[in-house]
Amino acid sequence: MSEGREQDQPDERESAARPVTAAARRERRGSARPAGRKDAAAKPSEAKKSAESDADAADRKGRPTRARGDQEKRPGFFARIVRYIREVVSELRKVIWPTRKQMITYTSVVLVFVAFMVALVFGLDSAFAWGVFKVFG
Numbered sequence: 001m002s003e004g005r006e007q008d009q010p011d012e013r014e015s016a017a018r019p020v021t022a023a024a025r026r027e028r029r030g031s032a033r034p035a036g037r038k039d040a041a042a043k044p045s046e047a048k049k050s051a052e053s054d055a056d057a058a059d060r061k062g063r064p065t066r067a068r069g070d071q072e073k074r075p076g077f078f079a080r081i082v083r084y085i086r087e088v089v090s091e092l093r094k095v096i097w098p099t100r101k102q103m104i105t106y107t108s109v110v111l112v113f114v115a116f117m118v119a120l121v122f123g124l125d126s127a128f129a130w131g132v133f134k135v136f137g
C-alpha cells in the first residue's frame with residue numbers, strides 16, 4: 001500500500017525536504033512507521049519465554065508506572081502562568097495567518113452576507129407586520 005502512495009506522489013518527497021502543512025507531516029510520519037514485525041504472528045515457545053531476563057522484558061515494555069506516593073510536586077502559581085503563556089505562544093506560531101488580500105476578501109464577504117441577512121430579516125418583519133395589520137386591523 002505504501003508503494004502506491006510513492007507512485008502517486010513521487011515528486012512530493014523530492015521537492016519538499018520538510019513538509020509545510022500538518023497533513024503533509026502526518027502523511028510523512030505515517031509512511032515512516034514500520035508496518036509491523038513479520039515474526040509477531042509466530043509465538044515464541046514457552047522455553048524461550050522463561051529464558052528471557054527481566055532486563056530484556058523491561059526494555060521491551062518501558063518503565064513501570066509510578067506509584068501515587070511518588071508523584072511530583074505541582075509547580076507554583078506563577079510557574080503555571082508562565083508555562084501557559086509559553087504554550088500559547090508556541091501554538092500561535094503554528095497558525096497559518098491569512099495574507100492582507102485574503103483578510104480583505106474574507107471581511108468583505110462577511111459584511112456582504114451580514115447586510116443581506118439584515119435586509120432579509122427586515123423585509124420578512126415588515127411583510128409579517130403589514131399582514132398582521134391587514135388581518136387584525
